[in-house]
Each structure stands twice: as C-alpha cells, then as structure tokens.
Amino acid sequence: MIARIVQRLDWTRLGLLGAVLLLASACSAVGWNWDTPMSTVIPKSDFGKLTHGIFMLISWWTLGIFIVVETALVYACWRFRERPGAPIPKQVHGHTVLEISWTIAFAVILLIIAIPTIKVIFKTQEAPAATALRVDVAGKQWWWEFRYPQQKITTANELHLPVGQTVSFALNAPDVIHSFWIPQLGGKRDVVPHRVNHITLTPEVPGEYHGQCAEYCGMSHANMRFRVVVHEPAEFEKWVKAQQAPPVDSPDALAQQGKTLFSQSTCVGCHTITGISAGHIGPDLTHFASRKTFAGSLMATTPDNLTKWIENPEHMKPGALMPNLGMKGEQSKALAAYLLSLK
Amino acid sequence: MATHAAFMPGAKVEAPTFWGAVASWLTTVDHKRIGILYGSSAFIFFLIAGTEALIMRLQLARPDNTLVSAQTFNELFTMHGTTMVFLAIMPMSAAFFNYMIPLMIGARDVAFPRLNALSYWIFISGGLFLHVSFLAKAVPDGGWFGYANLTSHQFSPTHSIDFWMFGLQILGISSMLAGFNFLVTIINMRAPGMTLMRMPVFIWMSFVTQFLIVLAFPAITVALILLMFDRFFGTLFYSPAAGGDPLLWQHLFWIFGHPEVYILILPAMGIVSEVLPTFARKPLFGAPVIIYSGITIGFFGFGVWSHHMFSVGMGPVADAAFSITTMLIAVPTGVKILNWLCTLWGGSIRFQTPLYFSLGFIAMFTMGGLSGVMHASPPVDLQQTDTYFVVAHFHYVLFGGSIFGLFSGAYYWWPKITGKLLDERLGKLHFWLMMIGFNVTFFPQHYLGLIGMPRRIYTYAGDLGWNFWNLVSTIGAFTIALSFLVFIVNVIKTARAGRVASADPWDGRTLEWAIPSPPPVYNFARVPEVHDRDDFWLQKHGDGHGGAPRPKPAPVTAAEIAAIHMPPPSYWPILLALAMAMMISGLLISMYQVIVGGLLTLFLMYRFAMEHHRPPDGHGH
Numbered sequence: 001m002i003a004r005i006v007q008r009l010d011w012t013r014l015g016l017l018g019a020v021l022l023l024a025s026a027c028s029a030v031g032w033n034w035d036t037p038m039s040t041v042i043p044k045s046d047f048g049k050l051t052h053g054i055f056m057l058i059s060w061w062t063l064g065i066f067i068v069v070e071t072a073l074v075y076a077c078w079r080f081r082e083r084p085g086a087p088i089p090k091q092v093h094g095h096t097v098l099e100i101s102w103t104i105a106f107a108v109i110l111l112i113i114a115i116p117t118i119k120v121i122f123k124t125q126e127a128p129a130a131t132a133l134r135v136d137v138a139g140k141q142w143w144w145e146f147r148y149p150q151q152k153i154t155t156a157n158e159l160h161l162p163v164g165q166t167v168s169f170a171l172n173a174p175d176v177i178h179s180f181w182i183p184q185l186g187g188k189r190d191v192v193p194h195r196v197n198h199i200t201l202t203p204e205v206p207g208e209y210h211g212q213c214a215e216y217c218g219m220s221h222a223n224m225r226f227r228v229v230v231h232e233p234a235e236f237e238k239w240v241k242a243q244q245a246p247p248v249d250s251p252d253a254l255a256q257q258g259k260t261l262f263s264q265s266t267c268v269g270c271h272t273i274t275g276i277s278a279g280h281i282g283p284d285l286t287h288f289a290s291r292k293t294f295a296g297s298l299m300a301t302t303p304d305n306l307t308k309w310i311e312n313p314e315h316m317k318p319g320a321l322m323p324n325l326g327m328k329g330e331q332s333k334a335l336a337a338y339l340l341s342l343k
Numbered sequence: 344m345a346t347h348a349a350f351m352p353g354a355k356v357e358a359p360t361f362w363g364a365v366a367s368w369l370t371t372v373d374h375k376r377i378g379i380l381y382g383s384s385a386f387i388f389f390l391i392a393g394t395e396a397l398i399m400r401l402q403l404a405r406p407d408n409t410l411v412s413a414q415t416f417n418e419l420f421t422m423h424g425t426t427m428v429f430l431a432i433m434p435m436s437a438a439f440f441n442y443m444i445p446l447m448i449g450a451r452d453v454a455f456p457r458l459n460a461l462s463y464w465i466f467i468s469g470g471l472f473l474h475v476s477f478l479a480k481a482v483p484d485g486g487w488f489g490y491a492n493l494t495s496h497q498f499s500p501t502h503s504i505d506f507w508m509f510g511l512q513i514l515g516i517s518s519m520l521a522g523f524n525f526l527v528t529i530i531n532m533r534a535p536g537m538t539l540m541r542m543p544v545f546i547w548m549s550f551v552t553q554f555l556i557v558l559a560f561p562a563i564t565v566a567l568i569l570l571m572f573d574r575f576f577g578t579l580f581y582s583p584a585a586g587g588d589p590l591l592w593q594h595l596f597w598i599f600g601h602p603e604v605y606i607l608i609l610p611a612m613g614i615v616s617e618v619l620p621t622f623a624r625k626p627l628f629g630a631p632v633i634i635y636s637g638i639t640i641g642f643f644g645f646g647v648w649s650h651h652m653f654s655v656g657m658g659p660v661a662d663a664a665f666s667i668t669t670m671l672i673a674v675p676t677g678v679k680i681l682n683w684l685c686t687l688w689g690g691s692i693r694f695q696t697p698l699y700f701s702l703g704f705i706a707m708f709t710m711g712g713l714s715g716v717m718h719a720s721p722p723v724d725l726q727q728t729d730t731y732f733v734v735a736h737f738h739y740v741l742f743g744g745s746i747f748g749l750f751s752g753a754y755y756w757w758p759k760i761t762g763k764l765l766d767e768r769l770g771k772l773h774f775w776l777m778m779i780g781f782n783v784t785f786f787p788q789h790y791l792g793l794i795g796m797p798r799r800i801y802t803y804a805g806d807l808g809w810n811f812w813n814l815v816s817t818i819g820a821f822t823i824a825l826s827f828l829v830f831i832v833n834v835i836k837t838a839r840a841g842r843v844a845s846a847d848p849w850d851g852r853t854l855e856w857a858i859p860s861p862p863p864v865y866n867f868a869r870v871p872e873v874h875d876r877d878d879f880w881l882q883k884h885g886d887g888h889g890g891a892p893r894p895k896p897a898p899v900t901a902a903e904i905a906a907i908h909m910p911p912p913s914y915w916p917i918l919l920a921l922a923m924a925m926m927i928s929g930l931l932i933s934m935y936q937v938i939v940g941g942l943l944t945l946f947l948m949y950r951f952a953m954e955h956h957r958p959p960d961g962h963g964h
Contacts, residue, residue: 040726040795065713069705080687080688080689089623092689187725
C-alpha cells in the first residue's frame with residue numbers, strides 16, 4: 001500500500017515544492033526588518049504619516065483581492081482538473097449579472113481608495129504657513145546644497161531641522177533633474193532646473209535620517225546622498241549659532257600650511273570659506289568639519305578619506321566634477337588638516 | 344530557382360542550396376517566415392538584454408561592489424530597458440501578429456506582404472544600429488526613458504544619446520508600418536462570415552494594439568525630433584536656461600510611454616484568452632466583455648500618462664485628475680482577470696505547458712496590477728516612484744505578464760509553426776524554474792523599494808538593510824536564466840527528435856488548427872466560411888447542447904490549389920531598409936553618407952513602389 005503511494009508520487013513536483021518551502025522558511029528566518037535607515041513604512045513626519053495611511057488602506061484592499069483571486073485560481077485548477085473519461089464540460093458563454101456586479105464592486109473599491117487619496121493630495125500641497133522654516137535645496141551633479149535664507153546659513157550634504165517645526169523646502173537645480181527624498185520623512189519631489197518646486201513637512205521624531213537623489217541624474221547618481229539631523233529645538237538653535245559664526249581654524253602648523261595652500265590654489269574658484277574665498281560651484285566649506293560626511297555623503301569626514309578625495313576625487317566618486325588638482329603627499333595632508341579644523 | 348518554387352503552390356520544392364536558402368529568407372514576403380524571423384531575432388535580443396540584467400544583478404549582489412563601473416552600469420540599465428521593450432517584447436508580439444493574424448482570420452497573407460518584410464528589415468537595422476554603439480564605445484546611458492535635459496549636448500556630449508535617439512526613430516518607422524499593415528489586414532482580409540464579434544480574442548487584442556501603436560508612436564517621434572534638433576542644430580526645446588522645458592520631454596515621452604505599456608501587455612492578454620478556453624475545453628467566459636475591456640484599456644491608456652510624473656510638481660489638480668483616470672483603468676483590467684477565472688471554472692482543465700504559462704500570467708499579472716493601484720495614488724507614489732518597488736511592479740507586469748503570456752503563446756503555437764511538439768517535461772521544468780526564479784528575483788524588490796532602495800543606482804552602502812535581499816534577488820535572476828537554458832535545450836531537442844504534431848494537437852478552437860502543421864505557403868487551400876466565434880471547435884464538437892457537429896466540407900481539389908496566387912519574393916524591402924540605415928547612421932559619421940543614403944533610399948522607394956506596376960495598355964516590361 002505505502003509502496004504504491006510512494007510509486008505514484010511525482011518526485012519532480014515534490015522536490016520543487018520542498019525547495020520552495022525551504023527557501024520560504026530560510027527567508028522568513030532572516031526576516032523582513034522594516035526599521036531600517038531608509039524605510040518608507042515607519043514614517044517620522046506628518047507628511048509621511050498621511051502617505052502611509054493611504055498606503056496601508058490600499059495594501060489591505062489589494063491584499064484582500066489578491067488572496068481571493070489567487071485562491072480562486074488555485075481552487076479552480078484543482079477542482080476542475082481533467083478527469084479520465086470526463087465529457088466535454090458545459091459550454092458557458094458568460095453571465096451578464098455577474099459582469100455588471102463585479103464591475104460595480106471594483107468601482108466602489110476604487111472610490112474608497114480615491115476619496116482619501118484626493119484629500120491627502122490637496123492637504124499635502126497646501127501653501128506653507130508663514131511661520132514655516134524655509135530651506136532652499138539645490139540638487140547638483142552629484143551633491144546637495146542647503147541654504148537657510150532666514151538664518152543666512154549655507155551647508156552641503158547635511159540638513160539640520162528642528163523637531164515639530166514645519167519646514168518648507170524650495171527645490172531648484174542648476175544642471176539636470178534630481179529628486180529630493182528623505183524616505184523616513186515622506187515622499188519625494190523632483191528638483192527641476194529653472195523651476196522652483198515645493199514640499200512641506202514637519203519632522204516629528206528627533207534622529208538622524210538618510211536622504212538620496214531619486215531621479216537618475218548621470219554618472220554618479222548613486223552617490224548623490226545626504227544626511228538629515230532632526231534636533232530638539234534648543235539643539236537646533238545651537239547648531240544655527242555655530243554655523244553663523246565665522247570659521248576658526250587651528251593654529252596647528254600643518255593646518256596653517258593647508259590654509260595657505262587653499263587660498264593660493266584654484267580651490268578658491270569653486271568653494272566658499274567665509275573670509276577666505278567666495279567660489280560658488282562646489283560646496284561651501286566654511287564649517288566643513290562640523291559635517292559627519294562629505295562628497296555627496298559618500299564618506300565619513302576622516303583625515304584619511306579626505307586626503308584620498310583631494311588626491312583623486314574621480315576615483316572616489318566617478319565623474320566627480322571637482323578636478324584632480326595634482327595635490328600629493330604633504331599638500332593633500334595639509335589641505336585635509338585645514339579643512340578638518342573648520343568646525 | 345528554389346526561392347521562386349517556394350511561393351508556387353503545389354510545386355515541388357527542390358532541396359535548396361545553402362545560399363539559395365539564405366536568399367529565400369532575405370527576400371521572403373511570406374508572413375509566416377517573417378513571423379519566424381521576428382520571433383528568433385526577438386529571442387536573441389531577449390537573451391542579450393537578459394545577460395545585461397544578470398551583470399547588473401551581479402553588481403548589486405553585495406554593497407560597494409566594484410564588478411562594473413558606474414558608467415557601465417548606467418549603460419547596462421539603459422540598454423536592458425530599451426532592448427527589452429523595443430527589441431524583445433514588441434517584436435515577440437510582432438512574431439505572433441505576423442504568423443497568427445492571417446491564420447486566425449482565414450487569410451492567405453497580410454494585406455501588404457512586401458511592406459511586412461520592410462518592417463522586419465527596418466526593425467533589424469534599428470536593433471543593430473543601437474548595438475553598434477557597443478563597438479563605437481558610446482553606449483546609450485540616459486535610461487530607457489531618456490529624460491531631458493540630461494540627454495542634452497551639454498550633459499551628454501558623446502554620441503551615446505544619438506545612438507539611442509536614432510535607434511528608436513528607426514524602430515518607430517518599423518512599428519508604424521507594421522501597425523498600419525495589421526490594421527488593414529484585420530479590417531479587410533477576414534474570411535467570409537467572420538464579423539468583428541466573431542474574431543478570436545487574440546485578434547481583437549492585436550487590433551487594439553495596432554491602434555495604440557499608430558496613435559502613440561507619433562508622440563515619441565515628435566519628442567525625438569525635438570531632441571535631435573536640440574543636439575544637432577542648437578535649438579533649445581528642452582533647455583531650461585533658454586526658456587525651454589525639460590518636462591515637455593516627460594509629457595511627450597509618456598503620452599507614448601503609457602500606451603506603450605498596453606502595447607506590451609495586450610497581445611499577451613490575447614494569447615491567454617486563446618489558451619485558457621482551449622485547455623479548459625470551454626468557451627472564453629464573457630468574451631464580449633473581455634473585448635470591450637481591451638478597447639476601454641486602449642482608450643484610457645491615452646489619458647493616464649502623467650501618473651509617471653506625480654513627483655515633478657504638477658500641482659494638486661493634475662495629480663488628482665491623473666490619479667482618478669489611472670484608478671479607472673484598473674476596472675477593465677480586473678474584469679478581465681475575473682473573466683479568465685470564470686473560463687477555468689466548471690471546465691475540464693488539461694494541464695499542458697501552454698496552460699501553465701497562462702496560469703502563471705494570471706497569478707503574476709494580478710500582483711503587478713494590484714501594486715499598480717498603489718502607484719495610482721499620488722501620495723503613495725511619492726514614496727514608491729523611482730524605487731525598487733516600482734522596478735518590482737513593472738517586472739510583475741512585463742515579465743509576469745507579457746513574457747509569461749508570450750511564452751504561453753510560444754508553447755501553444757510551436758507545433759503549428761514547426762510541426763513538432765515541444766517536450767512537455769522540459770516545458771514544465773522551464774515553467775517552474777521561471778516561476779520560482781521570477782518570484783525570488785522580483786518579490787524581494789517590493790520590500791527593498793519599501794525600505795528605500797532607489798532604482799538605477801550602481802552601488803549602495805552596506806548599512807541600509809538591503810544586502811541580504813539583493814543577494815537573494817541575484818540568485819533568482821540566475822534561476823530565470825537557467826529556465827531559459829532549459830527552453831533552449833527543449834527547442835534543440837525537439838528540432839532533432841521531437842514528436843510530430845498533428846494539425847490540431849490541443850483540440851483547438853480557432854481557424855489555424857484547421858490547416859496542416861506547419862501550414863502550406865498559401866495557408867488555406869480554400870478560404871473558410873465562418874459561422875461563429877469558435878467555429879472550428881463547433882465543427883468538431885457541436886454546440887455542446889446536443890447540436891450535431893457540422894458536416895465536413897468537400898475535399899480540396901488540385902485545381903483549386905493551382906489557382907491560388909501568392910506574391911513572389913522581393914529584394915526591395917531589405918535593400919530599402921539597408922539604405923535607410925545607411926542614411927541615418929551617416930548622421931553620426933558624415934553628411935555625404937546621409938546624402939548618398941538619402942538618394943539611394945528615394946530611388947529604392949521608387950523601385951519598391953513600381954515593382955509590380957504594369958501599365959494598363961501593355962507597354963513597358
């Protein structure tokens with residue numbers, strides 16, 4: 001009896017089924033961790049929460065439809081499989097009442113989704129209140145510039161925001177289209193050249209978040225990242241004060257040598273350091289060392305990384321528009337020491 | 344000459360010499376041979392684009408990987424997308440249009456056989472032109488939708504974008520010619536009695552697709568011409584600094600691009616609508632509803648383009664309007680799926696390979712459709728657009744949908760086309776490997792997108808939680824590759840020692856199964872008369888309510904066959920396509936080549952037009 005059952009088993013299918021089950025269990029063992037640095041599903045802002053509400057609403061409806069359709073499909077395949085000697089099945093051509101009812105059912109489900117969708121569209125695109133903090137964002141190949149016109153601060157690749165305060169971002173790009181995106185704080189908005197786009201949101205949880213360009217913008221699109229630090233209001237005020245202060249460089253000999261080198265080389269053509277230079281093509285370096293990362297948030301701000309970057313930017317970030325200035329050994333170390341002294 | 348014997352009905356085909364055989368394929372105007380050419384070329388491009396995908400998956404298998412450079416990766420995803428859309432899926436559908444439309448409507452060929460050959464040869468020149476960019480070391484790198492102003496001369500100074508721009512322009516000519524040809528064929532060449540509502544649903548979906556092609560391609564043609572003027576003649580259509588608008592490109596591209604999605608999926612929906620009834624041994628449930636749904640999808644497809652642009656800042660009114668039209672399109676799509684389910688319901692389902700792929704289509708396309716509803720909501724789309732969630736979504740639609748559907752068609756019509764049955768065991772192995780590989784590759788990409796992985800990045804940091812599922816996705820991609828290896832083995836094995844197929848191996852329902860496998864040059868010795876949608880099935884089985892099978896028609900006589908006139912082969916299509924390619928490639932090489940190629944094109948167009956011209960009074964040749 002058992003031998004007969006074993007004989008009749010379809011080993012190929014069983015093997016495949018086993019493989020699938022094994023893989024599925026292995027995968028679930030590793031788990032789906034949703035709380036990651038760029039997660040879109042644990043929102044930390046009002047904007048993110050509104051979006052996520054709609055996402056969950058649609059997810060439940062689609063999950064329901066998915067289960068019904070796939071179950072019906074599998075059941076129909078099993079229940080109506082061909083049996084030996086079966087006659088030709090009844091030739092059914094259709095059913096008008098059924099057709100009308102499921103058309104209406106689909107329309108109703110979509111209406112349930114459409115109404116809150118449209119509400120959120122209009123709510124999230126309201127003009128920001130006059131009290132909102134304004135940040136001008138410029139997406140450039142391949143880094144981010146953030147200007148705070150009210151505070152007169154310019155920084156790069158690192159955005160600082162106070163918690164609970166509505167921020168209105170004005171987005172612009174001097175070169176090609178980019179997209180400004182901080183997944184944990186809400187959806188993206190494209191940064192279009194010669195056009196000012198807006199996005200308004202209120203961060204609700206202090207912490208450090210990742211942002212990244214989301215519209216393909218050329219060679220180093222993947223390296224166009226940034227960091228966002230959401231502070232308690234007092235902390236944010238402290239940061240603003242520090243950024244507004246003029247740069248204080250260190251008396252250290254190497255750093256001073258770097259300062260001389262900086263002011264005498266082509267660096268000044270592209271970079272601003274308040275009181276030293278006024279270049280606008282590259283990032284403002286006035287408080288360079290206060291930032292945790294640099295070069296499109298690609299690397300941690302360490303002497304080693306910075307030296308390598310100065311010696312060969314193209315090697316660290318393909319296509320980088322900062323030219324290789326031929327700085328070597330002592331020169332690049334001195335420049336790095338100077339920049340790292342600009343707290 | 345052997346080439347001429349091939350079109351002479353009833354004539355004995357002498358064993359052709361090798362070059363005779365080559366010449367007969369190069370000059371053929373037989374829709375069946377052109378269909379085979381389309382199918383095999385598309386499959387080769389499919390393998391090339393698939394290989395590009397595998398290299399990308401290897402690069403992304405772990406964080407900070409350095410297998411390929413940023414530049415190479417950007418070229419890979421651009422060529423993968425462009426090739427899959429224009430050189431693999433569209434021509435695979437075209438293979439079935441070519442081969443099956445005349446057979447299923449009871450015609451002996453398409454309306455314009457030489458134009459059909461011309462479409463194919465222009466398609467091949469376009470495909471080759473795009474791939475010559477690899478030899479010229481200027482591979483397109485602007486993404487398959489080539490957003491302005493990254494494609495401007497300022498930001499893409501090499502010829503890479505030129506290859507892409509002219510390549511698409513050439514392919515557009517081919518699609519337009521083919522589109523009109525099939526429209527005229529379907530409208531004019533149906534067998535007597537085949538009213539529009541008696542047409543097989545595959546023909547209906549092909550019909551809608553041709554309308555989409557001839558209405559959507561002009562939009563991209565215009566967009567590409569503006570781009571050409573910007574790049575070659577210094578105009579500033581897309582240049583924001585001079586008052587142009589890069590968003591103009593996005594609107595023009597997606598007015599083409601969204602109908603294009605339906606151009607890719609409707610033929611597969613048509614195939615599924617033929618395969619399900621055949622293997623469930625039951626008529627298609629709600630066939631008129633499926634037809635109307637297809638037409639509705641085609642119409643709505645032109646009113647949803649801006650849902651690709653929810654993040655560009657169009658304002659709440661436009662966002663809301665395009666959101667609603669996009670959600671509307673889910674209604675006819677959902678209706679189709681339920682009708683397919685009801686076709687299976689109550690049937691007597693024979694599980695053979697073509698059906699597996701059609702079932703795979705329903706199961707996977709449903710998922711792609713449902714995630715599509717998510718992006719229809721702009722707030723949700725703002726989080727998901729340009730992430731791997733969208734990559735997962737459109738692969739569930741285009742791979743889970745189109746490719747599963749097209750391979751269902753390949754297994755279904757293989758015996759008709761080659762006269763041999765593909766091996767069922769290998770076929771099912773292909774299906775299961777592809778099904779598992781597909782889901783292992785693309786399902787985790789939903790998750791990766793939701794935890795923030797953007798698309799089109801050649802590298803990522805290791806601390807974002809993306810590492811494990813990217814590796815899994817890579818393993819899945821190689822499983823898919825393995826499944827196609829099984830398919831190739833199956834094809835080779837079958838060609839050598841396959842079971843010979845009868846005229847009607849699946850107990851089919853439509854006209855193509857009434858004629859031998861493979862069909863004779865003239866398809867139908869006697870043009871059939873059609874009385875119903877599933878005419879051939881009713882001839883065999885009666886109406887299923889006790890009505891007797893129809894009487895068999897009288898056998899065909901040799902005199903009838905001898906009276907059939909088929910068009911002779913022609914050299915002009917391939918020569919004309921070559922001259923056009925010469926003219927267009929001259930734009931990247933030398934103006935003299937453009938002029939010579941252009942004059943040659945004009946001359947060959949004249950010869951092409953006059954080839955069969957006979958002055959009415961008997962003068963001339």
